[in-house]
Amino acid sequence: MSVIRITSIAKKFIMALSGLFLIVFLLVHLGVNLLLLSNDHDLFNEASHFMASNPLIQIMQYVLALGFLVHILSGVALTVQNYLARPNRYAKNRPSENASLESRTMIVSGGLVLLFLLLHMRNFFYYIKFGTGPEGGDYVLVTDLFDIWYYTAIYVVSFVILGFHLNHGFQSSFQSLGANNKFWEGIWKKAGTIYSVIIAGGFSVIALYLFFN
Amino acid sequence: MNLTLKIWRQNGPKDKGRMETYPISDVSPDMSFLEMLDVLNESLVAKREEPVAFDHDCREGICGTCSLHINGEAHGPDRAITTCQLHMRKFKEGETIYIEPWRAKAFPVIKDLIVDREAFERIQQAGGFVSVNTSGNTQDANNLPIPKVDADLAFDAAACIGCGACVATCKNASAMLFVSAKVSQFALLPQGKVEAKERVLNMVHQMDLEGFGSCTNTGACEVECPKEISLDNIARLNREYLCATLSSE
Ligand code: SF4
Ligand code: FES
Numbered sequence: 001m002s003v004i005r006i007t008s009i010a011k012k013f014i015m016a017l018s019g020l021f022l023i024v025f026l027l028v029h030l031g032v033n034l035l036l037l038s039n040d041h042d043l044f045n046e047a048s049h050f051m052a053s054n055p056l057i058q059i060m061q062y063v064l065a066l067g068f069l070v071h072i073l074s075g076v077a078l079t080v081q082n083y084l085a086r087p088n089r090y091a092k093n094r095p096s097e098n099a100s101l102e103s104r105t106m107i108v109s110g111g112l113v114l115l116f117l118l119l120h121m122r123n124f125f126y127y128i129k130f131g132t133g134p135e136g137g138d139y140v141l142v143t144d145l146f147d148i149w150y151y152t153a154i155y156v157v158s159f160v161i162l163g164f165h166l167n168h169g170f171q172s173s174f175q176s177l178g179a180n181n182k183f184w185e186g187i188w189k190k191a192g193t194i195y196s197v198i199i200a201g202g203f204s205v206i207a208l209y210l211f212f213n
Numbered sequence: 214m215n216l217t218l219k220i221w222r223q224n225g226p227k228d229k230g231r232m233e234t235y236p237i238s239d240v241s242p243d244m245s246f247l248e249m250l251d252v253l254n255e256s257l258v259a260k261r262e263e264p265v266a267f268d269h270d271c272r273e274g275i276c277g278t279c280s281l282h283i284n285g286e287a288h289g290p291d292r293a294i295t296t297c298q299l300h301m302r303k304f305k306e307g308e309t310i311y312i313e314p315w316r317a318k319a320f321p322v323i324k325d326l327i328v329d330r331e332a333f334e335r336i337q338q339a340g341g342f343v344s345v346n347t348s349g350n351t352q353d354a355n356n357l358p359i360p361k362v363d364a365d366l367a368f369d370a371a372a373c374i375g376c377g378a379c380v381a382t383c384k385n386a387s388a389m390l391f392v393s394a395k396v397s398q399f400a401l402l403p404q405g406k407v408e409a410k411e412r413v414l415n416m417v418h419q420m421d422l423e424g425f426g427s428c429t430n431t432g433a434c435e436v437e438c439p440k441e442i443s444l445d446n447i448a449r450l451n452r453e454y455l456c457a458t459l460s461s462e
Contacts, residue, residue: 007454008425009427009451010458078429082387082427082429085318085385086317086386087318090282090313093285097285097286098431099384103431171430172430175447175448175451177451178448178450178452178453180444
């Protein structure tokens with residue numbers, strides 16, 4: 001009975017688990033993208049073809065979409081409920097005195113990342129998935145886009161914002177799952193920052209490398 | 214010191230309320246914040262105006278009754294203190310000070326700066342206790358061996374005075390720090406373990422019914438808490454809740 005009733009703590013678990021799942025996905029995605037740095041262009045083409053056709057990955061695709069959906073919808077629902085928990089706002093409030101900017105703006109950073117995600121689906125996923133990209137394969141599809149300066153700029157800015165989102169999200173998910181105390185807190189926070197820098201930096205460096213070459 | 218006070222005035226629960234400005238002069242830096250409000254109220258009474266209603270009792274940081282949101286922070290700019298322990302030397306000459314009640318759906322304003330915190334009482338009644346058989350042959354508590362570490366952690370959690378600053382400061386008006394302290398103080402001790410499952414499920418259920426928001430781990434509560442209740446307690450609450458949910462029939 002208590003499992004079915006979605007309590008505030010159950011919502012935290014849902015956010016944390018879907019978040020951790022997406023955190024793992026980002027690492028896999030970065031791994032594939034790193035192949036773009038190789039001089040052998042077919043390497044990336046093969047990898048992206050594999051991701052678009054392997055049956056196991058096809059199933060995972062739906063799990064991934066579900067992961068995104070759950071994370072986004074419960075994030076929005078939580079934000080609305082939490083906003084309603086304080087119908088009258090303070091005339092003067094100084095939230096920066098006691099909480100980090102990332103932790104207070106997860107819905108904003110999340111929303112911006114979602115906008116980028118939609119653009120990203122349109123620009124890459126759609127073509128790669130349905131094989132309607134340009135000649136020369138997915139590698140050319142990617143490098144063509146990164147020739148455009150403003151696309152590269154949007155891409156890099158989006159990943160920096162995602163980095164901020166992850167910097168709070170990573171350590172926060174362990175706290176939500178109860179896997180935290182004063183000893184582990186330092187470790188989760190450091191690991192979260194390192195992870196965020198790897199993700200934001202990794203994707204951005206690849207984009208900038210392609211732009212300047 | 215000469216100061217300008219901007220104070221929330223609200224005639225009753227139904228009134229819309231508004232901020233009003235009161236200049237105040239000759240404030241001693243050694244006064245406590247509540248003494249400064251006493252002086253203001255005396256002057257208001259002398260002018261046959263309605264004094265500002267605010268909560269207070271012990272005035273020494275023990276009872277958790279005082280509850281003011283001062284200049285954008287719960288219990289004011291100092292750390293690890295209640296409003297009654299705040300002194301005027303923390304403010305600058307000529308400063309404008311905003312004084313507001315705790316703001317949360319679950320803490321409705323009764324009048325001016327006084328809010329109704331009975332939601333906390335109802336959460337406590339839902340499970341914040343240990344049932345003891347008081348038939349006369351109650352065992353001495355010291356007969357139960359308790360590791361020092363656990364005893365200390367339980368004691369730290371028990372330091373919560375139920376003031377509600379955690380709710381007031383949380384951007385989600387979440388009561389998780391309070392509930393986590395009340396759950397932890399028993400969950401860590403053998404006496405509390407017997408009823409641990411029902412306790413955590415019932416208290417969290419009541420917390421949600423009261424209309425508090427959900428915790429998003431910003432950590433603001435821990436910073437503003439006068440008793441420095443640790444966020445570790447929230448992690449413990451989450452753990453307790455997860456185990457109780459998975460193992461309850
Ligand atoms: S946890 Fe701290 S801030 Fe919250 S009610 Fe207890 S003493 Fe007050
Ligand atoms: S009046 Fe008792 S804690 Fe402030």
